[in-house]
Amino acid sequence: MRALVRRGTPQRPVLLTTGDLGLDPARRVVQRAASEIRLTPREFSLLEYLMRHCGEVVSKAEILRDVWDPNFDGDDNVIEVYIRYLRNKIDKPFGRDSIETIRGVGHRLLVDGGRAS
Structure with a gap:
């Protein structure tokens, strides 16, 4: 019991940000320019993964392994579909191009x- 008390409460996941895009994993909230953006659970997971690897190029195989089920047996084109969904929600309404292919x-x-030029 004393060991549990010494550990204290678990740390709340940190707010992830890049530019004016913010993602709160604990509250499952995404905001850009003070506007809340509604995402499906899969879109949220994909955006969180990209934000945790911000600036790094991640392959489709890595995304499938870490965001989808590791035993996913479908077409890897599903990644392109969800990237498009994210762009339509987090970029286009705000004049941004934050996801690079x-x-x-x-x-x-x-x-x-x-920021789009």
């Missing part, structure tokens, strides 16, 4: 939040 490699969430 690296042809033949994977996707990357830009560190600065992807």
Whole structure:
């Protein structure tokens, strides 16, 4: 019992941010420019994964393994579909281009939040 007390309460997951895009894993809330964005559970998980690897190129295989079920047996094009869903929700309404596709490699969430020029 004393060991549990010494550990204290578990740390609340940190708020993830890049530019004006914020994601709160504990409350499952996404905001951009002070506007709340509604995401499906899968979209939320994909965005959280990209934000945790912000600036890094992640492959479809990594996304399938870490966001989808490791035993997923469907077409990996599902990643492109969900990337498009995210772009339509977190980028287009705000004039941003925060998710970059690296042809033949994977996707990357830009560190600065992807301000469109």
